Amino acid sequence: MTNKERASLAVAALKKEYPDSICSLTYHDPLQLLISTRLAAQCTDLRVNMVTPKLFSDFPDVCAFADADISAVEEDIRTCGLYKTKARDIIAMCQMLRDEFGGKVPDTLEELTRLPGIGRKTANLVLGDIFHKPAVVVDTHCIRLTRRLGFHNLKDPYKIEMILKDALDPKESNDFCHRLVLHGRAVCDARKPKCEQCCMKEFCETYLENEKNS
DNA sequence: ATCCCGAGGG
DNA sequence: CCCTCTGGAT
Structure with a gap:
């Protein structure tokens, strides 16, 4: 065959x-899908969905994450595992989104994979689910x-x-x-x-x- | 002990 | 190619 x-x-x-x-991660905008997918590394999406309501309430947008205190982000996502690298990545990613991408999540594989903590897997997921491109x-x-x-x-x-x-x-x-x-x-x-x-x-x-x- | 919708670095 | 990061569930 x-x-x-x-x-x-x-x-x-x-x-x-x-x-x-359906995508089993809960999200309301491209940034939330990007962050939820990053959090899903070595962790069930069920657990991601448990921490994101408080996380996205504490940090509602790109600028809030970009200016966040890292220990506050770590505390919100701790039970997802790998929390130190994930917190560092998410803040660095939002700083780059704010400073180089006008606060918007980009829509190409090349730009997405430039973001700290975003590899091909997460980039392709965003391309498919948010921008409806073949992925x-x-x-x-x-x-x-x-x-x-x-x-x-x-x-x-x-x-x-x-x-x-x-x-x-x-x-x-x-x-x-x-x-x-x-x-x-x-x-x-x-x-x-x-x-x-x-x-x-x-x-x-x-x-x-x-x-x-x- | 092994796996969970990974990414980065050596 | 390998290793590391990490808590939670089974």
């Missing part, structure tokens, strides 16, 4: 299983699921992004990645995947391989 065929099967199966591909968001779920399905046998997120970009219809890629996350949490989790209830088992390489050996 080619990756294009695999992609087409996976897109259809996930679309049926998860009709609305392949390669996070821990995307890496794990596309590998199990048989798209690749890689670890490098950039290489995986290129392979998926090549295999996917650009109009579908953003929703596809969101649905991979939903499926990764609900069924194809890292520790104990529930293969018997998976909507993609009939063409999943890992499942088929395990069946053959049992």
Whole structure:
């Protein structure tokens, strides 16, 4: 099976299983999505959603974050883990947004990845969700699921992004990645995947391989 | 002990 | 390529 065929099967199966591909982070503007996604590193989005109401109430805009006392930001986000680097990144990012981007979140991959703490994963998520551009968001779920399905046998997120970009219809890629996350949490989790209830088992390489050996 | 919608640095 | 940052959940 080619990756294009695999992609087409996976897109259809996930679309049926998860009709609305919603972003599970709660946000009300581009800055909040940018910050919430940064906070989601090594942390569940559920926990991010627990801290952001107070965080965005304490610091309502770019300037409030840019002028923030770092220890106050650290305190708000502490339970998300990696809180020192995240707090430093968020403040530095907002200072750059204020000083170089007119206070607005930019809409290109090049500009977004210049921001402190924003890598390809977060940048692509913002491009897709805020600016509705074709984007392949390669996070821990995307890496794990596309590998199990048989798209690749890689670890490098950039290489995986290129392979998926090549295999996917650009109009579908953003929703596809969101649905991979939903499926990764609900069924194809890292520790104990529930293969018997998976909507993609009939063409999943890992499942088929395990069946053959049992 | 291992993983959670990562990013940066060596 | 590797390592580090980090609390919370299982």
